[in-house]
Amino acid sequence: MHKRGWASGVGLALAGCAAWALAQAMPTPTAVAPQPVAVAADGIALAGADAGAVSTPSAPDAWGGPRTGREPTLSDRVVDYRIKVRLDAITHTLDGQERLTWRNRSAVPVRAVYLHLYLNAFRNTGSTFFHEKNDLGLSFRSDVPVRKDGWGWIDMTSVRQGGAAVRQTFVQPDGGPATDMTVVRLDLPQAVAPGQSTTLDIDFAAQLPRVIARTGWFGSFHLVGQWFPKIAVLELPGERGATAPRWNAHEFHLDSEFYADFGSYDVTLDVPSDYRVGATGVLQGAPETFHQRTRYRYVQDDVHDFAWTADKRFATPLRGTWTGPGSPKVAVQVLYAPEYVASAGPALKATQDALTYFSRTLGPYPYRSVTVVIPPYNADEAGGMEYPTFFTAEGYAKVPPGSSTAASLDFVSIHEFGHGYFYGILASNEFEEPMLDEGLNEFWDQRMLRDGHRRYDLLPPWLNRLGVHLPATDPFEFERLGAQVDDPSDPTGASSWNRLDTSGYVSVYSRTATLMRDLEAELGRPALERAFKDYYATWKFRHPSIADLRESLAVSTGRRTLIERAFAQQVYAVNKLDDSLADLTSEPVAPLAGRVIEGGKALTRGEEETDALADARTAAWHKAHPDAASEAGPFAWRTTVTVRRRGAAVPQTLVVTFADGSTRRFDWDDALPWKRWSFVDPRRAVSAQLDPQRRHFLDAGKLDDGRRIEGDHAAARRWSADVLALLQALQAALVNL
Known part of the structure; x- marks a missing residue:
């Protein structure tokens, strides 16, 4: 996900809220509403609120062992989702049927499973998300208050296993408020034996919020993310520090993102016929139209999430292709609101450039599609978010070449595509170890810009027009500004929620990027790039931990002492350098x-x-x-x-x-x-x-x-000249008033 505005020079704005009254027409749940209770079932533990940076490397056979390319599938597919969903574009509601098949990888019978209901973060102020926002003083992007008609939620109206009803119980594994409804335990009528699979048939109804964190609607625009009941991850001994089977099913925290098993998605979208759609994966055949509605079927294997968008205002998509060694031919499309036509071309080129760089420096891109979405005006809060083979960028009415606007659009597009590697293919745990996605991705993005000889102008254009200039700065000089170098508050490897304040989470981006930049300066560029290629080759489709990253760097570079000291000082602890x-x-x-x-x-x-x-x-x-x-x-x-x-x-x-x-x-x-x-x-x-x-x-x-x-007084002379230029410009402006 894209961080706050200073990172790219442009902030993302929260758009406001609407749709509560119309949502009252949603179907009434037929199942008994789950009641909040304490976690207790099965003898299989849940990861708790103290989870964070893992220090013990995963076992060599974790997650089925390295994926060499000789296996029949890219990932060890654990889940299979077959979903049919209908969008009511007036009430912004979803009516869905989901068939979820899950495989028990463990050596013990599983009698209960846990599902994420992420949309319930926006159900009311009793959620963990709003508790952290309102009661703990944390913030998320622009933090516009939610109005009466702006909430979102999801209800599972029926859950069945083999025809038998399944009992639902809301739980709070992280000790959040009892009113949080983002994690639900399902007590299964039939236990799942080791190595066997079970299928759950789920009916669900959801209300999308007006654009808020990572999802929602504005006008006719819909970004549909984290919208379906999604099974949590059962980790096994030797995986991410686990010593016994455990469920990783954290509440939806204000700053946390996601973590899920790899699997296959077969999703049919039913939308009004005048709407254009885009989604994770590849469209299967021609859409089917009937009674002023159209069905689109998308399929994607070897991913761990699925998102989509629909809007009747989308212009004709801008399409392109990309090819690279070891990758399939990739179809790239940009969906955009007509007011942002100027942004479509730059977003497409930035995505193609990122495909080239990431494939060359990390490893081949394995999928056949990338969909870029530029949200409309006033839906900026939906911008700057990543999902597998699908991301949202920023939109600008004018994108002058060489401008800070162009730089912002370029960076955000590269950044969100880059998540397709660190969040998507490597699939680290964003709940507990956000540095492995947000931080490493930020590093690789800035590395790409540095290698392309891009530089940042730290002053806004209006100051440049007044005659005040600073030398354009290296991307990592710019990144250093947000790295909390003076007073770091949290270990870089801390979880997304266990931080002093929101700035501590934001620093994950810059502090990780700066730490990795410093390691590259010590190790040399070839050694660092070789180490990251090894990390990608070893851990793609396998959910690495921070300890696994540390080991990859130490082994590949042969500089274990240096690597372990850096991780001990900055990742597992809080230390200032001065x-x-x-x-x-x-x-x-x-x-x-x-x-x-x-x-x-x-x-x-x-x-x-x-x-x-x-x-x-x-x-x-x-x-x-x-x-x-x-x-x-x-x-x-x-x-x-x-x-x-x-x-x-x-x-x-x-x-x-x-x-x-x-x-x-x-x-x-x-x-x-x-x-x-x-x-x-x-x-x-x-x-x-x-x-x-x-x-x-x-x-x-x-x-x-x-x-x-x-003394060398050159810098002082330069600043004096710039200040004098500013004063002269201000004087001229006053004279002309």
């Missing part, structure tokens, strides 16, 4: 004062006498060498450099530069709070620089990494 160059001096080594031996004779000199002697020798030397540089002379130079460490230890390099342009390097890699080097050299030092290759962007203050014997 190294600085505290002092630099370079002075002539004058004759000794006091009792000394010179020319075989003992003599005694006072300090003033010694200073006078040194001055005389220096004057005589320069008289004899009239063309020598001013810093040259009869004496060697004693250079002293002091550095301070006010945070975690990282491998550092110090480079001292001398007057003749030559340099001397020192390495520093200990946990002591300071270090001093003092040495005598014929050359006079003129400057010293800590981290000269700028490997440590997580360092809290890069401006204190260097010192000169004589």
